[in-house]
Structures are given as structure tokens and as C-alpha cells.
Amino acid sequence: MILTQIEIRGIRNLHEASLTPCPGFNSIIGPNGAGKSSVLEAIQCLSVGHSFRTRKARELISHGTDEFTLACEMLETSSDQAHRCGLRRSRDGTTELRLDYEEVRSMAEVSKLLPVKALTPDSHQxxxxxxxxxxxxxxxxxxxxxxxxxxxxxxxxxxxxxxxxxxxxxxxxxxxxxxxxxxxxxxxxxxxxxxxxxxxxxxxxxxxxxxxxxxxxxxxxxxxxxxxxxxxxxxxxxxxxxxxxxxxxxxxxxxxxxxxxxxxxxxxxxxxxxxxxxxxxxxxxxxxxxxxxxxSNLAVVLCDDLPSELDHEQNLKILHQLVQLGSQVFLTSTTPQNIPVQDFLTFNVTGGNLEIRV
Ligand SMILES: Nc1ncnc2c1ncn2[C@@H]1O[C@H](COP(=O)(O)OP(=O)(O)OP(=O)(O)O)[C@@H](O)[C@H]1O
Ligand SMILES: [Mg+2]
Incomplete structure (x- = not known):
């Protein structure tokens, strides 16, 4: 599965953000506290309803708001079939999930369609x-x-x-x-x-x-x-x-x-x-x-701050394996990344605003 469009509203400092990722590597760069990891959290929420940092919606919901809403368009590469998914979670505990315009009760239906794997700095846990x-x-x-x-x-x-x-x-x-x-x-x-x-x-x-x-x-x-x-x-x-x-x-x-x-x-x-x-x-x-x-269903890979605590050589080894995998990858970093792949887009994040870097 690849994500072709993502809309994020009310996740941490991302009050309103949208991105049109490429099917290959999507590098998300910005200073500390800009909202890079939050973008990855939003993507994981679309698959499993919570993020790699918390299972509690109220921690994810932007301060001063009552809910977050996420929407995405995705494409099954093996069959060229497109899907749409929307998720809303509120402070009062309600969750609304839609897949292809139909209400669905279990996140598992979306997870099956959209496998997401998050590689995060605390993964040694x-x-x-x-x-x-x-x-x-x-x-x-x-x-x-x-x-x-x-x-x-x-x-x-x-x-x-x-x-x-x-x-x-x-x-x-x-x-x-x-x-x-x-x-x-x-x-x-x-x-x-x-x-x-x-x-x-x-x-x-x-x-x-x-x-x-x-x-x-x-x-x-x-x-x-x-x-x-x-x-x-x-x-x-x-x-x-x-x-x-x-x-x-x-x-x-x-x-x-x-x-x-x-x-x-x-x-x-x-x-x-x-x-x-x-x-x-x-x-x-x-x-x-x-x-x-x-x-036939490829997973989307989220890579939060890969270089932390891996030396340069090991970092390259992991990146090389990620390239070999052929998955859609979202990669955060504080500095611009130079990854030898054809399909590559960079997004800048500053203060919760997301812009494509040209
Ligand atoms: N519920 C919330 N509402 C509003 N802002 C929040 C909320 N939770 C966290 N934040 C803020 O959101 C900002 C973005 O956090 P995030 O972890 O995404 O930053 P980052 O770009 O990944 O930073 P780093 O490079 O340090 O990993 C931070 O400034 C954080 O304080
Ligand atoms: Mg981060």
C-alpha cells in the first residue's frame, strides 16, 4: 500500500497540515519541536488508531481542541485499487472510522489494508x-x-x-x-x-x-x-x-x-x-x-530520527536495506538527507507547518 494524500487536523502542533507524498522516500526535515515525529504519529494513527508514542488520544489531540481528524487516500499497488480512510478521535473517548465512505467498527480492517511499521529512537526497548x-x-x-x-x-x-x-x-x-x-x-x-x-x-x-x-x-x-x-x-x-x-x-x-x-x-x-x-x-x-x-501488500515504513545512536556505517546499512525493500518510507531528520533513490521528496516542517521543498 502507498499513501497518496494525507490530511492532518489537530495532532499535537499540527493544527492543519496536508501532504502529497511520493511512492518512494519522503524526507521530513525541520528543527527540534517542529512537528516531524507528529507527522509520523498521524500516519500510524491512520493504520492502528494510536501512535508509537502513546495510545491515549487526549495526549495527541492539539491543546485547546477537542478532537483530531485524519484522512488519507491510498493505492494498492498490486491491483491499482484506490481507497480512502478517515479517523476522528475526541477527548470524550469517541472514535469514528470510515473506510471507502462506509463506517467501520474495527481498526483491524484498516490495519490489514494499510500495514504500517514504525522504527523509532526508543526501539531498543x-x-x-x-x-x-x-x-x-x-x-x-x-x-x-x-x-x-x-x-x-x-x-x-x-x-x-x-x-x-x-x-x-x-x-x-x-x-x-x-x-x-x-x-x-x-x-x-x-x-x-x-x-x-x-x-x-x-x-x-x-x-x-x-x-x-x-x-x-x-x-x-x-x-x-x-x-x-x-x-x-x-x-x-x-x-x-x-x-x-x-x-x-x-x-x-x-x-x-x-x-x-x-x-x-x-x-x-x-x-x-x-x-x-x-x-x-x-x-x-x-x-x-x-x-x-x-x-502482495507492502507496508508503509516510518523512520523517526534514524541516525540517533547508530554510527554512520550502520545508518547506511539500514538505509540501503530500506531502499531494497521497495516500500513507501517516511523519514524524519533535523538535517537534509541524501538518499540514493530516484523517487524522493523532501518536506520542511516549521512550527507545525508542512511545506514541500523545491
Ligand atoms: N497535545 C499537544 N498539543 C500541542 N502541541 C503539542 C502537543 N504535544 C506535543 N506538542 C508539541 O508539538 C511539537 C512537535 O513535537 P514533535 O515531537 O513532533 O517534534 P519533532 O519535530 O519531532 O522534534 P525533535 O526533532 O525534537 O524530535 C513540540 O513542540 C511539542 O511540545
Ligand atoms: Mg521527533
């Missing part, structure tokens, strides 16, 4: 912080690769919430366990999809690291969220008293982990901060390559 971010990273890929994943995940979440409520209410054993059948069938499906995806991703990571002449060997391992050697069913039975004690379901895909090892050590423990950043960019790029190899 993927390695440094808890398993939540790594599960989200994994699920971005599984969501775009597996048709059944979203429904399975929704049903799993629903059964889990009900089971946890029963545990909180100290309900009878049979009441708590009445949710297990749905939990196990959806949970086992999620587990299989994530496991298969991790295997595919490992292959893409391997070949990408080779292309980038990496000195590290990286290994990805998926841990189910329950003890090895047990089925989910058996793990639930075995941990029933523990669930009772903690009044919550202590095993399942919601407790899964993606272990990231570099040279047989946890990447978190071995790698420097710069190396961690490089590895995280590599993992995201591997996801994009994987998606592009298996689906």
Missing part, C-alpha cells in the same frame, strides 16, 4: 524491556500473515477476561473451568501461529544479517507461556491452584515470550545500546521482508 513489547512485535507479523489470527486473539482475550473475572469473584471450580474449552482452542491456535511465524522470521533474520555482514549470530525462540512438554490444556489443569491463589490465569499465550539471543547470550545482556538498536532495526526489517515475500 524491544530488547531491554519486558515481554509485552516482544509479543506485540511478534503479533504484528502474525496478524499480517495469518487470516485467522485476529479472530482467535479476540476470542482468546474474551475467554481470558471472563475466566479472570470468575477467579476474582472466587466462583466455583466448574464456573472458572467453563471458560477453559474456548481458552484452550483459541490459545493453542495462537501458539501454533506464533511458533510457525517465529521460525519463518528466524530465516529472514539470518539472511538479512548475512547481507548486512553482521558479526553476530541471532537466534529467536518462542516460549509458549507455560511449561515445555505440556499442552495448554495440561498446563491449565496443573496450575489451577496457582490461578486460584493469584486470582488470575497465570499460564497461556498472554504470558508468552520471544527470547532474542545474540551469540548464545541474551541480547539484552550482551549487546551495547547501539548494537541493540541495530538488531531491533534488523528484526523489524526482517518482518517487512517476510511480509513482502508472502503478501
Amino acid at each position: 524491544l530488547i531491554q524491556e519486558g515481554p509485552n513489547g516482544r509479543r506485540q512485535f511478534l503479533d504484528w507479523g502474525v496478524f499480517h500473515m495469518e487470516q485467522q489470527f485476529f479472530t482467535a486473539w479476540q476470542n482468546y482475550r474474551r475467554a481470558l477476561a471472563q475466566r479472570n473475572q470468575s477467579l476474582k469473584d472466587a466462583a466455583s471450580d466448574s464456573e472458572v473451568q467453563s471458560w477453559d474449552e474456548q481458552l484452550v482452542s483459541t490459545g493453542a491456535a495462537i501458539d501454533t501461529m506464533r511458533r510457525n511465524y517465529t521460525r519463518q522470521l528466524q530465516q529472514s533474520v539470518q539472511s538479512l544479517l548475512k547481507n548486512m555482514e553482521s558479526v553476530f549470530h541471532v537466534e529467536l525462540r518462542y516460549r509458549s507461556g507455560w511449561s515445555d512438554g505440556l499442552t495448554f490444556d495440561e498446563a491449565l489443569a496443573k496450575n489451577f491452584q496457582q490461578c486460584r491463589k493469584f486470582r488470575t490465569t497465570t499460564v497461556g499465550p498472554h504470558r508468552a515470550e520471544l527470547v532474542i539471543n545474540a551469540d548464545d547470550h541474551l541480547a539484552k545482556q550482551l549487546l551495547s545500546r547501539g548494537q541493540q538498536k541495530l538488531l531491533v532495526y534488523t528484526l523489524h526489517l526482517a518482518q517487512l521482508i517476510n511480509l513482502h515475500n508472502r503478501s
Whole structure:
């Protein structure tokens, strides 16, 4: 997918901005605080309803206004089919989403059509912080690769919430366990999809690291969220008293982990901060390559302040891989970028105003 027109109203200091991007590289330059990252946040909102910096609409909405509105036109390059999307989110919590002039209820419908991948300066948190971010990273890929994943995940979440409520209410054993059948069938499906995806991703990571002449060997391992050697069913039975004690379901895909090892050590423990950043960019790029190899729908890539903490050589390596990818890219920087691609546009941002640079 490529974005052909973007209208932004009321996101941070972008009171009213529009841009007509090119299908290749779109460089957004301006001084600190100009509104560069906000442009990227707006684009990600169009795909998932929130940004890489916050899930809260009220943080994104411009001070002194009650809502933000976003609209875009996009083109499916494989079929030449055009789509329009509009999103409005208000301080009072209401959200309105339209796709091709029809109201839609779930952001997932737009996300499927418009996959967006954000590479941001705090991306090393993927390695440094808890398993939540790594599960989200994994699920971005599984969501775009597996048709059944979203429904399975929704049903799993629903059964889990009900089971946890029963545990909180100290309900009878049979009441708590009445949710297990749905939990196990959806949970086992999620587990299989994530496991298969991790295997595919490992292959893409391997070949990408080779292309980038990496000195590290990286290994990805998926841990189910329950003890090895047990089925989910058996793990639930075995941990029933523990669930009772903690009044919550202590095993399942919601407790899964993606272990990231570099040279047989946890990447978190071995790698420097710069190396961690490089590895995280590599993992995201591997996801994009994987998606592009298996689906005709290319993702839009957002790259916020790429040079921060990567040395010049690593920076060039990432840029080279981004060029190879063939995606539409939005790249922010405080200084003009010189990227060797034909399809290249520069936009200047100052004080929330966006202008094409001629
Ligand atoms: N809700 C809001 N309403 C209005 N302005 C906001 C809001 N949230 C943040 N801002 C301001 O918006 C401006 C743009 O922020 P943004 O992060 O997009 O800048 P930037 O160009 O990416 O800067 P940097 O180069 O430092 O990364 C900042 O001056 C910030 O203080
Ligand atoms: Mg910024």
C-alpha cells in the first residue's frame, strides 16, 4: 500500500497540515519541536488508531481542541485499487472510522489494508524491556500473515477476561473451568501461529544479517507461556491452584515470550545500546521482508530520527536495506538527507507547518 494524500487536523502542533507524498522516500526535515515525529504519529494513527508514542488520544489531540481528524487516500499497488480512510478521535473517548465512505467498527480492517511499521529512537526497548513489547512485535507479523489470527486473539482475550473475572469473584471450580474449552482452542491456535511465524522470521533474520555482514549470530525462540512438554490444556489443569491463589490465569499465550539471543547470550545482556538498536532495526526489517515475500501488500515504513545512536556505517546499512525493500518510507531528520533513490521528496516542517521543498 502507498499513501497518496494525507490530511492532518489537530495532532499535537499540527493544527492543519496536508501532504502529497511520493511512492518512494519522503524526507521530513525541520528543527527540534517542529512537528516531524507528529507527522509520523498521524500516519500510524491512520493504520492502528494510536501512535508509537502513546495510545491515549487526549495526549495527541492539539491543546485547546477537542478532537483530531485524519484522512488519507491510498493505492494498492498490486491491483491499482484506490481507497480512502478517515479517523476522528475526541477527548470524550469517541472514535469514528470510515473506510471507502462506509463506517467501520474495527481498526483491524484498516490495519490489514494499510500495514504500517514504525522504527523509532526508543526501539531498543524491544530488547531491554519486558515481554509485552516482544509479543506485540511478534503479533504484528502474525496478524499480517495469518487470516485467522485476529479472530482467535479476540476470542482468546474474551475467554481470558471472563475466566479472570470468575477467579476474582472466587466462583466455583466448574464456573472458572467453563471458560477453559474456548481458552484452550483459541490459545493453542495462537501458539501454533506464533511458533510457525517465529521460525519463518528466524530465516529472514539470518539472511538479512548475512547481507548486512553482521558479526553476530541471532537466534529467536518462542516460549509458549507455560511449561515445555505440556499442552495448554495440561498446563491449565496443573496450575489451577496457582490461578486460584493469584486470582488470575497465570499460564497461556498472554504470558508468552520471544527470547532474542545474540551469540548464545541474551541480547539484552550482551549487546551495547547501539548494537541493540541495530538488531531491533534488523528484526523489524526482517518482518517487512517476510511480509513482502508472502503478501502482495507492502507496508508503509516510518523512520523517526534514524541516525540517533547508530554510527554512520550502520545508518547506511539500514538505509540501503530500506531502499531494497521497495516500500513507501517516511523519514524524519533535523538535517537534509541524501538518499540514493530516484523517487524522493523532501518536506520542511516549521512550527507545525508542512511545506514541500523545491
Ligand atoms: N497535545 C499537544 N498539543 C500541542 N502541541 C503539542 C502537543 N504535544 C506535543 N506538542 C508539541 O508539538 C511539537 C512537535 O513535537 P514533535 O515531537 O513532533 O517534534 P519533532 O519535530 O519531532 O522534534 P525533535 O526533532 O525534537 O524530535 C513540540 O513542540 C511539542 O511540545
Ligand atoms: Mg521527533
